[in-house]
Amino acid sequence: MLDEIDRAIINQFQGGFPLSHSPFAEVGAKFGLDEAQVIERIKAMRDEASITRFGPLFNADAMGGAFCLCAMAVPSERFDETVALVNAHREVAHNYQRAHALNMWFVLATEKPERIAELCAEIEAQTGLRVFAFPKTREFFVEFRVRA
Amino acid sequence: MKPLVSQPDPLDLALIRSTQGGLPLEPHPYAAVAERIGTTEADVIARLERMMESGVVRRIGLVPNHYRLGLTANGMTVWDVEDSEAERLGSWVGALDFVSHCYLRPRSLPEWPYNLFAMAHGASREEVQLKAQRIGDLLGSACRGSDILFSTRILKKTGLRLGE
Numbered sequence: 608m609l610d611e612i613d614r615a616i617i618n619q620f621q622g623g624f625p626l627s628h629s630p631f632a633e634v635g636a637k638f639g640l641d642e643a644q645v646i647e648r649i650k651a652m653r654d655e656a657s658i659t660r661f662g663p664l665f666n667a668d669a670m671g672g673a674f675c676l677c678a679m680a681v682p683s684e685r686f687d688e689t690v691a692l693v694n695a696h697r698e699v700a701h702n703y704q705r706a707h708a709l710n711m712w713f714v715l716a717t718e719k720p721e722r723i724a725e726l727c728a729e730i731e732a733q734t735g736l737r738v739f740a741f742p743k744t745r746e747f748f749v750e751f752r753v754r755a
Numbered sequence: 756m757k758p759l760v761s762q763p764d765p766l767d768l769a770l771i772r773s774t775q776g777g778l779p780l781e782p783h784p785y786a787a788v789a790e791r792i793g794t795t796e797a798d799v800i801a802r803l804e805r806m807m808e809s810g811v812v813r814r815i816g817l818v819p820n821h822y823r824l825g826l827t828a829n830g831m832t833v834w835d836v837e838d839s840e841a842e843r844l845g846s847w848v849g850a851l852d853f854v855s856h857c858y859l860r861p862r863s864l865p866e867w868p869y870n871l872f873a874m875a876h877g878a879s880r881e882e883v884q885l886k887a888q889r890i891g892d893l894l895g896s897a898c899r900g901s902d903i904l905f906s907t908r909i910l911k912k913t914g915l916r917l918g919e
Binding site for chain 2: 658662741
């Protein structure tokens with residue numbers, strides 16, 4: 608389980624991990640921990656899967672790539688086969704089943720922006736189902752914080 | 756969204772490839788990365804700084820696992836907000852502490868009337884519904900309709916990765 612210091616570390620890092628020679632020591636100083644203790648805590652959180660990533664968080668659109676949220680209305684008797692067809696594409700980064708007529712929601716992440724429309728067309732051809740594309744037109748970016 | 760920057764150069768790409776799985780958990784992580792890709796620590800730091808300024812890197816940080824933090828319910832709350840108000844209201848919704856992602860997206864009429872998407876997390880569906888109500892209060896009369904789409908199953912979850 609996470610203790611208060613773990614939670615504080617998570618919040619602190621979400622604000623930005625230092626770009627310096629000894630960043631763990633720098634973060635630790637804020638909590639009265641030494642470098643080794645901070646590294647130990649992050650390792651433990653990673654090993655117990657309390658954190659899913661630690662490091663630079665890359666923005667696909669800024670690298671010349673693109674993200675696009677897509678949705679499909681998949682008949683229940685065809686759900687599993689459709690999941691397999693969609694997930695087989697390397698560019699499908701996340702895929703969630705959701706309780707709605709549009710019951711499959713996935714994110715395409717491509718290195719080239721024009722690949723998004725091509726992929727949607729490929730998936731439509733493979734599944735015979737329409738792909739609704741919802742590219743973001745504006746992002747309100749905020750940090751997610753856990754209660755300290 | 757318009758691209759924020761120029762293309763990364765080959766060393767930037769090497770840096771991205773070597774850190775997209777995470778930073779090494781050692782006292783001097785940037786020095787360790789520098790050694791792997793054949794440059795100096797100062798160069799790695801400078802490149803990451805540049806990538807943060809240009810938006811290629813959003814930030815260097817931790818991504819918590821909402822499920823492990825006890826936030827096992829997540830609802831994609833969606834709203835049909837008057838276009839003229841969407842920018843202003845979206846920035847308010849995005850600033851709420853329980854909202855992890857907030858976007859404007861095109862509608863797809865008639866099937867999909869919603870243009871504002873906000874991902875809300877909570878310990879239960881009831882908690883997410885209460886939080887959605889708070890968003891609804893904030894939007895007021897500019898909102899013509901809404902829904903909450905709860906996830907029922909994770910079908911795939913991998914981050915963005917460049918090909919190796």
